[in-house]
Amino acid sequence: AIRITQSPSSLSASTGDRVTITCRASQGISSYLAWYQQKPGKAPKLLIYAASTLQSGVPSRFSGSGSGTDFTLTISCLQSEDFATYYCQQYYSYPWTFGQGTKVEIK
Amino acid sequence: QVQLVESGGGVVQPGRSLRLSCAASGFTFSSYGMHWVRQAPGKGLEWVAVISYDGSNKYYADSVKGRFTISRDNSKNTLYLQMNSLRAEDTAVYYCASSMVRGVIYDAFDIWGQGTMVTVSS
Helix, strand or coil: CCCEEEECCEEEECCCCCEEEEEEECCCCCCCEEEEEECCCCCCEEEEECCCEECCCCCCCEEEEEECCEEEEEECCCCHHHCCEEEEEECCCCCCEECCCEEEEEC | CCEEEEECCEEECCCCCEEEEEEEECCCHHHCCEEEEEECCCCCEEEEEEECCCCCCEEECCCCCCCEEEEEECCCCEEEEEECCCCHHHCEEEEEEEECCCCCCCCCEEEECCCEEEEECC
16 A cells, blocks of 8 residues: 655644645645545535645645645635645555545644 | 445454445436445545446455445435444445446546444454
């Protein structure tokens, strides 16, 4: 199985900050990577797919980059509604695997 | 309105069975691969199983292989997860989710249900 290592596991930031979360795959997955946002008690929400394509309706302050094994999610100007947990996921091969999650908290 | 609604969760004793359902509406359910994903309390997301749009292909996580069965009834726009020989470690919120692109299972999940809680405890 492809392992996804996501970092950091948590971070504290202020509204307006630029935030970066990284995921590293244990083998190349081309651009078959998605990013999800999850708020407490809610289902995950797709933010980005194909490593860098913004899902419809997602604010442009979210962006993704990378290919192969190294990927990044960037929130350019953190808003109050962005405090949540973020997960990356590879869908290159079975079994589908998720990163461990990054909890973005208010500083 | 595009949505998935899970049902069937509850409290069950170890070793017993439970069947989850996921009712789809607002999109052509029969054209999309469907997944089950679970989340143990306070933990991350774990993929559980997938079924292709026509039910011809099914894959499972090692942790549930041989115990869980995914199926679908396209005439009823419903996805199922039959869970047998349940263990305490199966305790989680179970989400159903849809692949983004018609006919594809190696894809991101763009539609998620609200989840149903399964608690395995004596």
